[in-house]
Amino acid sequence: MSGDRALVIVTTSFPLTGDGSEAAGSFVSDLAEELSRHVPVRVVAPGKSDAREMWGDGVDVFRYAAPAQPLSTLKLGKPADLLAIAGVMAAGLRATRTAVRAGPTAHILALWALPSGHWARRIALETGLPYSVWTLGSDIWTLGRIPVVRGYLRRVLHAAQRCYSDGLALAEDTRRIAGREVEFLPSTRRIERTRTAPLKSAPPYRLLFLGRWHPNKGVDLLIDALKLLSREDWQRIEGVEICGGGPLEGLVKQGVAELRAAGRPVELRGYLNKAAAEEAILRADYLIIPSRIESIPVVFSDAVKLGCPVVASPVGDLPALLQKEPTGGVLAKEASAVEIKAAIGVACSEGAPRFAAGVRQLAHAFSITAIVDRLLVLRSSAK
Helix, strand or coil, X not given: CCCCCEEEEEECCCCCCCCCCCHHHHHHHHHHHHHCCCCCEEEEEEECCCEEEEECCCEEEEEEECCCCCHHHCCCCCHHHHHHXXXXXXXXXXXHHHHHHCCCEEEEEEEXXXXXXXXXXXXXXXXXXXXXXXXXXXXXXXXXXXXXXXXHHHHHHXXXXXXXXXXXXXHHHHHHHHCCCCEECCCCCCCCCXXXXXXXXXXXXXXXXXXXXXXXXXXXXXXXXXXXXXXXXXXXXXXXXXXXXXXXXXXXXXXXHHHHHCCCCEEEECCCCHHHHHHHHHHCCEEEXXXXXXXXXXXXXXXXXXXXXXXXXXXXXXHHHHCCCCCCEEECCCCCHHHHHHHHHXXXXXXXXXXXXXXXXXXXXXXXXXXXXXXXXXXXCCC
């Protein structure tokens, strides 16, 4: 494989600490490692400084200096933030150029559209190499709403050889901006564990929230929903684990303290690394996804591949995934505390085994080996 041309992955999501704070980053590292079984892989990724390192077995990583704060949270109107953005844009372009020149290259794959797609397009224009782009919801539903950015985003997507989106509705919205075919390609992590025991056939059940404590992820809705549960509801619940971290930390801690003071079995934990996250899902009977805005969260595919049913808000692609029979969980009527409370009640009344067949079907749809097979066609696409 040493003589093969490499696939260069350009991304803003790649693990640094392995503490579980980057779900998308964990997916990208898993994807790179799986691809490296078939083709040389070089990854352009953020780091504390410009550097080159080896990741896992055979993945060459070219780090560009980037602030710990996500670019999407920086403000163009603040001089310090503007300077940081300009620095990252220059560093990412340099790292992409270095990675492509490090050896024979077949294709550049940008994860995600901006700024990674911008860097891929610039280097493709310099070298004549083809590039492809994989979009996230933040690319289309946030950046795509800014008129000037939307126009440039269209150029980046339209010139790509292939365009992917990690959600069904997202693919349609991307198609409208790009004016071209867009393929649905789900993002999913490699799972190391399997559920060996059958789902618990009777209450009390364990519930789990695993994600960022951010308004989009609806952790505040979950806290309010738990406060609305009746004494009879709580008799069917063995415990609730709330894991993660983020800007709503104060609200989450206060809400959990109030629930515990009322005698409710709620546990609070921080970010979990991948192994600990899998263990938490295996302990759970239901994963709760109370998001206000969502496509297909990585934790959803983690859960179904570990045999765990879900209780979810009806946002993004979750209705399309959960409304078909056999279903893999309970879909709330809306993203509100009242309806999430009602959905938890239904789940704990009907019982987890009722969703086992649906969970197995969903697990087949999220296979990292199938995703890699689709991406391997890119290695033969160099001009």
